[in-house]
Amino acid sequence: MDSSLYKDLTVSRGIKYHYYYSAPQDEKPTLLLCHGFPNSSRDWKQQVAYFKGEGYGLLVPDMIGYAGTDAPEDTALYAHSLISKDIIDLLDAEKVEKVIGVGHDWGSLVVSRLANYFPDRFLGFAFLAVGYLPPRAKNTFMEDMAKAKAAFGYEPLGYQVFFMEPDAADNIEAHWDSFVSHMWAKDHSVLRTHFAPLGVFKPHLLADVKHELAEFVTPEDLAYYKETIGSGKKINGGLQWYRVFGKGIDLEDNKGIAPGSIPVTKPVFFGAADKDYVCLAPLHTQITGGFCSNLTIKHFDAGHWVLAERPSEVNQELLAWIKDL
Template structure:
């Protein structure tokens, strides 16, 4: 009887220990809600952002910019890592996402305006100079910050998506797809058309599980067959097809992100694409000072070798073409979500790069 009782107690304690460990791991993946702030930027929009000041003397502040279809939560692994290293962090929900304003007029999403918003956030925290790191469309804004406000940043880092040259958008959406069809064998910007079309928000919101899994897929080849080409993604969603999500996203993280998409809707976030398939972004780029079209400060590019939309070779070429200073290029056996899938290596490489600036 005593043996059985002790065995039962041991099993209970073991289960509680496992539960506590799981809860600790779960909590570690979240950003501390008490460290979020709201600020009105100069054009009157509210931005929601995570802020942690440097905890070590001499450590700079990092500005981390996410892309589609996400929030500041994309940076959970980098926030935990760099906060422990003593760095300051400003991590906004970009316009159209999370707790930040969600205007549905694409004119609000001009890169020049969003770049000014980012500087307003730095001003709110009295950060005179930062290092900016971006992924996906966050990387596009990194490039525009180099174009419009180079004096506010000591270095620029791009993940997966490289420098989005204004000259690229001198071509129409149809021309871009014809070129990529000839070069890659598929239109790797084809999905922009669906994201820009009326009703795309409703289709995505009606098939969020299907959308999440094809956006964060374990099988990255699906980007070539069922995501990027013209009409492919819409057909995938309307058929409510599914696939396994990448293991770099835990079931809890997946649930949190799908719930956020459901609660916030997709209408505002899709404006990031409407400005690209119209003339809005093309016209906006006319205001970039010619002398700032090249980046004169250190650049880091983290290339995702299994990203078949932002193809690594073309992204590396775009970075090298515009960088006048030291350019550090690291390559990862990863798909598009490199800061999630290769988080430890990315964090280590970014830290080494920053420490050697």
């Protein structure tokens, strides 16, 4: 991604954001691309190249806690309503009016909250791997994991308990190569056997278990992420997103969402990753379908990192959906 197109903006609450911006051509809309854990705006490099070539505008932030954007230590500053307003500040700074929100992983949560708080600013919403996430009204995390284990034989989100631990950043940094090889393993089933289930990932990490990396992970990617999130406890910013749930900060924050804005009536695209053993495609398809009335679903033969593993297919399906808006 062209470094000359990156900017910095201190949003209204004092957080500095680092973001990529390319203006649209021929009055086409702008795509807002929101990444997840443990990534950065670089996660979208394939989509940026493709949609820039098609004349679409692109606004791609390093989300709070990552890369060039501030990473405050106060977990409360990662409340979803605050992040949503940050994103609107970025759009306002670039005078962007016609917007399509696209999210992956935790980025899907941000796009979900933008749909709840600021639906009139968007033409539609797209979700990859992780679908629309309705706001929680109560904490049922452990209950949900028990139900998932009964249904699927393991807890798809069990790793999050480790990510919420106070020393998680230290352990990840000390065993960085093992961490990376689990996150971006070539074998999709590694997430099922060595990562997702409750209590499984931490001992594998501390034992420095390593796996063959996926082909889409380049040496340049590895060097970039080592520098931006793999040293100096920088990964701690990304882990704050999990602690928002662990501390129940989202429960109080969600009280500001009007009940009538939880169902999404604007057009929605969901790209399901059928080999994702963490964010299970059937569950996310069911949840998204239950709340989004104008829904297009496409299935991809890919794991969690579908936007990097199947970039051409994802780009083409997204473009077709956007043209139909």
